[in-house]
Amino acid sequence: MAVQGTRVRHEDLGLQEADLGSIHRSMLLARRIDERMWILNRQGRAAFVISCQGQEAAQVGAAYGLRAGYDYLYPYYRDLAMMLTLGQSAREQFLSLLAREEDPNSGGRQMPGHYSSRELNVVTTSAPVAVQYPQAVGTALAFKMRSESGVVLTSGGEASTSSGDWHEALNFAAIQELPVVFLIENNAYAISVPEKMQVAGSIADRAAGYGIPGVAVDGNDVLGVYEAADEAIQRARRGGGPTLIEARTYRMTAHSSDDDDRRYREREEVEGWREKDPIARFERYLEEAGLLDAEGKDALEAEIKAEIDQAVEYAEAAPQAAPESVLRGVYAET
């Protein structure tokens, strides 16, 4: 049913065949990188993994309309697919996972998933939840002060909407009509605590309280998320102020490699969401639109596998940072 309804949607959205290929590739690459990370963890070669599986559509759909290196992104620790959309590589993910000196995010100082890229305007990420929202608002304020058309996208899980920082940021962004898009990837759990124990009412509806648009979107529908995000980004560029987007999706893995989600959720629930896998869903769309066939899919899988194999090989051979480098770079020099 859903597939029938989305048959020609990409044309209405102004997306070309090349865009669809790029979106598909980013989602699939994220999934396969993520899966390989877990393998490396279970083999004892990677100390920690945190996952994006199930949230690829929300991430790629939201980030696809950004101008990397001009607009700013304040992601959270699951936004692997967003990082790939903006331009980080598979190699960079494994350099980060294995804490090598070349890790572009932190040089081996932070856990994987704490992204940073000066070139891509991805602002260094933290582990405390929701701290990125006031920062994103400040970055948007700088665009407004200089009358520039930059936009800031910031994201987090539904857990982050419990925090004061989130409310403070929405309030200020709305008062000053700042060019910022808040994306909430509602993946249903804050580690073990389900949404019903975290979120009163509807996240998207809270936007009304701040007098800004609030959009609820199916987070497993990449074109739907793209549509909502693109509209929000365009509005922000025009000076129309902030938008809140709630993308309902699901975290298909445990919270992290140190978590066992069998303690707090039924397998049936997880399996149910696997049937709604956003990548399989988008592939069905592409197939029905005549843009992907079995042969094309196999070729892409093979290409991605080779890229990941090479990335892992490179990262494993790459040098660790010198231990004493931990003492350096606490203060920036004048």
Place this chain on the structure above:
Amino acid sequence: MAARSLLQAISEGLAEEMRSDETVVTLGEDVGKAGGVFRVTQGLQEEFGPLRVMDTPLAESLIVGSAIGLSVNGMRPVAEIQFADFIPPAFDQIVNEAALFYYRSGGAWPCPITLRIPYGAVPGGALYHSQSVEAFFCNTPGLKVVAPSTPADAKGMLKSAIRDPNPVLFMEHKKAYRLVKEEVPDAGEPVPLDTARVHREGTDITVCAYGIVLHSVLEAAEKLSTEHGMETEVVEPRTLYPLDRETILASARKTGKFLAASEANVTGSVSAEIAALVADEAFEWLDAPVKRLGAPDVPMAGFAKPMLEYLVPGAEAVEAAMLELARY
């Protein structure tokens, strides 16, 4: 050159930086039309407009967090925390975020923000307009915590703080705001942030002090010199973190008797750290135990005037502690 209060000097320093660098902006509660509850930002919004001198909602985490975000996008924000007592909601943004941006990104994202923090006890300030919070932040690598105590230093150090590529907490003692005046150069040069200042040379004891207590110490030093022929060396750390260890240690080794004083609660204070430093690295030069003077470990400070005066070390307590150390 004209006589300026500490408050006027800070105000001038901020205005001059805003004139010379259009990326310098100031934000906080009441900084705009009201000119700040202490009037430090008076006139700035008229001159620079409501975007560069911005009244924010009453939300300290937002104020610091958005300052961080401004700095990320090419601005040099100076955020005011209206009273030091209200800084705890912003603690996370300061110690987990601003302090670590540069380090955790491998040098990619410096965080050039300045937080102006009026602190210290004033009559009628009671429990929530009196605190000395500097020690909360003097255990966090990546932060610079500065506490100038004289107008010329305050103006010059504010310029350095704004130009510094790191997050700087700029502590302004409220009681000193209007009480302390001196000649301040009209076009002041920046004063470096990394050096302590020796206000007075002496041979008998060293007192290392900052804030309003520094001024009591300077007065007492003159008096004790006249009355007792006792020469006190007075050292002001100016930057509380990281400390100028060499200047402090050189003085301790020179006089052999050392007192660290401020009005903060003593346990875990900056004075405690200075005392530990001297005990650790100048022990063999010492002729007396290293002493600390500060407020007892109770909340700061009672609303009733006698309570306040009982807690905060005033001129008499400072003088007594100095004499006691000299006589040891």
